[in-house]
Amino acid sequence: MTAVAEQTKGGTAVRTAITPTRDEDYAQWYQAVVRDADVAEMSHVRGCMVIKPTGYGIWEQLQRTLDREIKRAGAVNAYFPLFIPLSYLEREAAHVEGFAKEMAVVTHHRLEMRDGKLVPTGELAEPLIVRPTSETIIGESMADWVRSWRDLPLLLNQWANVVRWELRPRVLLRTSEFLWQEGHTAHATHDDAMEYTLRILHDVYRRVVEEDLAVPVIPGEKTPGERFPGAENTYCIEAMMQDGRALQAGTSHYLGQNFAKAFHIEYQTAEGGQENVYTTSWGVSTRLLGALVMTHADDNGLRVPPRVAPNQVVVIPMLRKEGSEEVLAYARRVADEVRAQTFASGRPIEVLVDETMYEARDKKWKWVKRGVPLLLELGPKDMANDGVSYLPRPRGPTDSVRVGREEFVSTVGAILDEMQAHYLAEARAYQEARTRRDIVGFDEFRRYFEEGGENAGAAGQPGFVVAKWCGDAACEDRARDLGVTIRCLPFDQSGTEGPCVICGGTATTDAVFARAY
């Protein structure tokens, strides 16, 4: 239980800020953290969420880093319509098959008052769908934009909302509307498109998710059964949540010429011939906020890695009736000194002084729950000693540290960097501890997932199983009957041969099996 924080101090149980705890009820705990940390909440609109300031602030940090890395990979931002003509969707057969069942459809363009009620009128000649993803409408534009081999590669990215009519919403993980970025590129050759597909996965998604969110992932390829509708190959990064279940944290698809043919995206080669382009698409969404909660939050609430925290430091002045002016002045001064420092190789440290009129103890717990990396409590004692008291979020909520002011200011950047590394290492160790690589037969496989293995957590939940798979879809289905799916065929392959963990047949491919969100 590496990632489970100590709940006792000096042998006596202490109250946790979040109820129920992870061990008591993981699903309820998740919802409570999301709510109490001010990350998000389900709205009154079915299946849709409100992303609250703390959650949105983290999303903005992610956006900033992702946007920078995407641009470094050569893509540029653009924006395409929310509405997509139904006929566009129909053009790629597999794509329709995959998305048709979860579509929001616009059929009218006007409302009229009848018997005191507004009713839709003005039926559209052709219904519009609200984009679930934009391959089709961007493909339509690409067909216009691409003429010559000199136009390639065409590397586009869009920040947008998308709608998928989910039957079973779960805040941040699966909602009817969510925010994401979707990249869409067109290339002259298979090799170039494939290389770019993998470049995004490794250099952008894997890096940002691990280095900024501090969520360790397993990159790999999806099985044919788990592919994106219309893709030739789907690649992904898979993360492990604290209940041992997997969460797909990002995907990158090699679409071959499927969309190019459906949308007539053609170009003239240097030799004068006409060729279809090869396209890719890739995306990460606000689901990453859910991954952050499920990876790093503890029984006292959210824990935010410094690089994605809206504020790395929050200062709480210990205000009383007398002497408050001096304390406040001291707090502001220390805040300014910290702001002049940097972390993460040159990023300025963002500091918020919480001067609201709530009592200090209430403010402290509010920020603990929101997961602020460093909580600075400054009162008369600190002022008298020219020192500070700080609470690093990974520590227990009562284990604050006292040091001199100058020392703190000169080391705060290093403390944040160390915390960032700590979060990743901790989550990686947890993932490793709950990954079994020694399960051989189906009986053992089934027992592990049905009863939980020896490495299962307190709730008896299993984690990942890395084992051989023969490649047969029937074996995949047999695992699925246990609620287990192949999350990916990791790029990191052992290269050995052995029996398929499901059927016992000869197999050379390593697969990651898990229950998933």
Add this chain to the structure above:
RNA sequence: CGGGGCGUGGCGCAGCCCGGUAGCGCAUCUGCUUUGGGAGCAGAGGGUCGCCGGUUCAAAUCCGGCCGCCCCGACCA
């Protein structure tokens, strides 16, 4: 869409079987005392009990219909 459960102040719940016109904890507000680790006391505000209809002198409570939500499945970033 199948199988279970539930809708009562912001949140969590009791009351419903045995109809009589709404209560508890947390949160909120005010005052006083507190204050370095989610304080104590006193007082206050806030709900047409999911919606519609029926029975009745009287419905949160009984009856009928509808809507919504949650959990477990199938589908999924």
